[in-house]
Amino acid sequence: MVASVFIVDDHYMVIEGIRSILQHEKSIEWAGHASNAASCLAFLKQQQPDVILMDINLPDKSGIDLCKEVKEMYPSVFIIGLSTFNQQSFIQKMMENGASGYVLKNATQEELTEAVTEVMKGKTYLSLEASQALRKNISAEMPVLTRREKEVLELIVDGMTNNEIAQKLFISVTTVDTHRKNLLAKLSAKNTASLVRIATQMHLV
């Protein structure tokens, strides 16, 4: 059985690299490529590949969102996340949104082909680094923020004061302050500065 593989990545060199890696594999067929989410969706209207290798960072929308959309429209297509970083939050969100695997861009030829073949069997493939990142952080950190907390956090990062946030969200300043206190506690930050740094480093905003 031959698996057709499609690639979404905004870097031509990466597309070329993957193509060059996979072309030797007899069990894998090149379905095509897209450099952004829009042309990926356009392609899928015409035909559906078996597997999509999907970069997390796309110019028009995040791979995490695209993954969700594609899986809703074409549930039978397997998606493998692709990125340079093994950030736990990314990997987790990608898997939550229906991805079947996650591979880092420094993966070897063996890893990549194994990922595709395993996923085709309906299994899940996580590269060593990815699964380690997932394991390490699932047990520890990565706090769960509520919808409102995320909302407040983003406005704080945008440089708004409690007062401004309160007006924007039509709630009391004291409420905003409470959310802020909870954010500080959840992210183990002692003040605004560390809160913003932690939030950006964790890619929460």
Add this chain to the structure above:
Amino acid sequence: MVASVFIVDDHYMVIEGIRSILQHEKSIEWAGHASNAASCLAFLKQQQPDVILMDINLPDKSGIDLCKEVKEMYPSVFIIGLSTFNQQSFIQKMMENGASGYVLKNATQEELTEAVTEVMKGKTYLSLEASQALRKNISAEMPVLTRREKEVLELIVDGMTNNEIAQKLFISVTTVDTHRKNLLAKLSAKNTASLVRIATQMHLV
């Protein structure tokens, strides 16, 4: 004349992609590749290629630093910076450290080969996006921070208060406050939160 090209990039897929792109070019010869700065330097002790394609993000040291070192030791080697982002500060630093060109990873085959051939002639090659980024920001923003201001900024981002910073640097709290005010002014930030966000986004810390 045949140009030998060496690549330093920590992503196997990118190396494969570049190799696949350049192998069709008769005027270009593949010298080899390294996935970190250390093995790059080790390779250069044995032989020197004509051109090095060098990623900005390397696991052991930044491409910007590596560029400087290589140019000091082997001034005749041409270096082309390689990265996913067209951040003005990165491009500028790379060029200041002796690079002859800068190419983004979404470059086409034509761009990449042109970059190599132009640089071989002793010319400078900047991809369209790179030169635009350079032009746009050189005229505007990118504030110049003094050594002390950078120091204070880093401690602020680390979540320290003026008081703590003052004790750490053995200066008065009012001095720290002055630096802080200057930072807010220079980065056009209205408070700590936006200061931290801007600093991290500009990769100042």
Add this chain to the structure above:
DNA sequence: AATTCTATCCCTGAAAAACAGGAGATTTTA
């Protein structure tokens, strides 16, 4: 030699954030 830049220090007063310690109402979920 004069100017600019940098780093240092000081002041006042207002605004904002951090910290402590509650509590009621609604939604989710087990």
Add this chain to the structure above:
DNA sequence: TAAAATCTCCTGTTTTTCAGGGATAGAATT
């Protein structure tokens, strides 16, 4: 349905930041 989570609001106090000045001394530049 009962428990847990979430969102909401409150009263205080203390600490930190922000805004607005001004000032001195040394280093670098013109």
